[in-house]
Amino acid sequence: MNKVNLEAKADDLTHEINFFKTFYETELPELRSQISDVSVVLSMDNSHCLDLDGIIAEVKDQKRWPTAAELRLRPGTRPTRGRPLEYPTEIAEMNGAIQRLQAEINSIKNQCDKLDAAIVGRLRVAEM
Known part of the structure; x- marks a missing residue:
């Protein structure tokens, strides 16, 4: 039955193509x-x-002033809360957070890959 339907669709499409030609x-x-x-x-x-001179001067001014993140990463600087940095514990916490986020990113990438494969599979089935 499926083959008959596909042949009928193919014939209809052939007639439509000939009409448009x-x-x-x-x-x-x-x-x-x-x-x-x-x-x-x-x-x-x-x-x-x-x-252009004004634009170049503005860019140079922006590059001259360090960002807040750069200031925090400089050795011997204190955070805005006024306490000295606790490097080993803060670094360990940040490394743990980075590892958790990377694992989450990899998990989401795998989910996306599986969904893409499922979509491609469904499209192939639909084309047949």
């Missing part, structure tokens, strides 16, 4: 006869002025 072949000459040359004139307004 004949339609295209009849309409194309008519459209070509209606097309005429069109001249287009474009003009551009380049009157805006870029202040």
Whole structure:
């Protein structure tokens, strides 16, 4: 039964393709006869002025000032709470957090890969 349905669909699609081919072949000459040359004139307004020196100076100023993260990572600096850094414990906590986040990222990537494979499988089944 499935093969008969697929053959019927294939025949319908073949008839539709042939219809569009004949339609295209009849309409194309008519459209070509209606097309005429069109001249287009474009003009551009380049009157805006870029202040490149100002932009460069602004970027240099931004690069000159360290970010808050850079200040926290510098040895001997204190956090804004006023207590000295507890390097070994804070580093261990951060490393643990990094490992947990990396494991979570890998888990999510695996889930995405499985979903992608399932979608591809469903599409292949649908195409048959």
